[in-house]
Amino acid sequence: MASFTIFLLSLLTITTHATTTSLYLSPKTLFPNYNNMLNSFKIFIYAPPPSTTPTLFTTPQQSHFYTSLLHSPFLTQDPNHAHLFFLPFPSSTSTRSLARHIRNIRINFPFWNRTLGADHFYLSAAGVDSSSDRNVVELKKNSVQISCFPTPSGLFIPHKDITLPPMHSFQLITPSVNDVNGVNVTYLGYMKLTAGQTPSNLIEEISDHPEFIVEYEPVSKKENKKEKYKNSRFCLFVYGSDMTWMVEAMASGCVPVVITDRPIQDLPLMDVVDWSEMAVFVGVNGGVKGLKRVLDGIEKSRYERLVESGVAATQHLVWNAEPQAHDAFHMVVYQLWLRRHTVRYARWVEQ
Template structure:
C-alpha cells in the first residue's frame, strides 16, 4: 500500500457524519482526479491530485467545490486540507491562490523549493525500510556513512570518499549490507537540496545521528511542530569543506553525541507508519499537526451591505 493510500485510509477513523461539527474538511480527491481525463496510474507512486494538472483545471476544481458545498466560502478554504505529493506552486488564478495560501497542503517529504508554506503546510514521513532494530549493536567503524544517492554533488562525493573514516558508496548496497553499515557508523550524511533524504527517520531508529548538508532554510522538515530538529541533527552549510564538516562532527562527539543519539531513537517512533495506527506514531502526529492548524488561517468571506440613501 502506498504512503498516500495508507494515510487516506487511516484518516477515515476520524471521519464525522455531521459536517457541521467538523473542524477540517478533506478536499475530495475524486473531484480533482476527474480533471486528469481519467488517466490510469502507472504505479502506487503515481502523481497525486494536482501534480500534473494545469492552472485552469485546478481553478475549475476549486470552483466546483465552491458551487457544490457550502463550506469553502465560509473561510475561503482555510478549514480545508488536501494531499498533493509535489505540493502546489505559485499561480495567479484567484481560486488557486485561495487553495495554495489558505488550505493546508499535505505533501511528500522533501518538498520542492517554493511549494511549501511553513506556517500551514505539512510533510508526510516516508515509509521506512523493513529493517531490524539493532541500534548500537555493531562496531562503530566509521565516523560517517553516505549511501548511494544521499549526496549527489560530485565535488562533495569525491572529497568525502578521500577520507578513510567516511564510507561513501559508489553504487547501491543490498539491504543486509545497508543494515550492517548503518550499525557501524556514528553519523549519516545527507545533501538536503539534491540528495535522497527520505531515509531520515529510518536511520534515526538505529541511533544514527543525521547530518544535513544544505544552505537554504530547512522549513519542511518532518513534524516541525513536534520535533526540535536542532536536538536531533547536525546542520552543515553546503559551502563548508570536509575538514570543517569533520571538525563539527568531532565537536559533537565530545559532549553532545550520546544525547543526540538517544533523542534520535526516541523521536523515531513518531516517524513510523504501522499496519494499524498506534499512539504517537506518524499517523497520529500528522493528525495532531492538522488539528493545531484548524485555526491557523481564518479568512472569512466579506458580505457587503449597501444602504439606500434617503
C-alpha cells in the same frame, strides 16, 4: 520489534529529561492536546473530482495517509460538525482542472467562503504551484498543503503547510549501549547515494576521506548496509536528494547529518519535535574539512543525546500498516488539529 520497544522504553526511563524537554517542542501540552484530538477532531472529505481515476495518490506516504484517514474515527459525514475539510485530488491535476474543482466546491458548499479555504487541506506530493486563478491562489495561500519531504523550493509555506515523513521499508535494529555511546565505530560518517546520482565536489571529497564511506544504490548486501549504519557515528544526507532512509538510520542509532546551503523549513513534524536535538545541520561551503570539524566538535554528552532522541523519535516517524498511537499518521493528523483554529469570515458574495 519487541526488543526495540524494550530498548525505547529504557531510553525513555533513563533519559526522561532529554526526551521530555529536548525532543519535544511543547512536552507539557503535546500529550493532553493529542488526547483532545483523539476525542474531538472531525474531518469532512469532499468527493474527488469526477474525472479522477480510482488511484488518487501515487506515492506510498500519500496513499497510506489517505487510506488510514478513510478508516479512522476522525471522519464525519456531517460537514457542520467538521473542524477541517479535506480536498482529495491527484497531484497530477492540471491548474485549470484544479481551479474548476475549487470553484465547484465554492458554489455547491457554503464552507469554503467562510474562511476563503483556510480550514481546508489537501495532499500534493510536490506541492501546488502558483497561479493567477483566484481559486488556486486561495487554495495555495490559505489551505493547508500536505506534501512529501523534501518539497521543491518555493512550493512550501512554513507554519501553514505540512510534510509527510518518508516511508521506507526496514526492520528496526536495536541499538546497543555501545551504539548510543559511539563506542567501537568504524566510520565517522556513512553516505548512501542513489544509482545515477552525479556526485558533487563535496561528495567526491567525502568519498576520498578515509573516515567516511560512500556507497551507491543498490547496495549489494542489505545486512552489510545495516552494519555500516551501526558502525558509523553519523549518516550523511544531502538535502533535496534521497532521504527516505533517514528514519532507518535514526532507529539504528546513526545520527543524521543534513548537508544544506539554506535553512530547512519543511522537516517532518516540525510542530512536534525539535530536530536540532536529533540531527546535525551542516553547510556545504566548508567542504569535507568543515564537515569533519563540525562532527569532531560534538561533545560526547550531546552525541549521546542526539542518538537517544533520534531513536525515541522514530516512533513518531514510522508508518505502521495499521496506525498506532503517536505514529506518523497520528502525528500528521495532530499537526492538522493544531491548525483547526481559523478565522471564519463573513460569506463573501462575488460581484
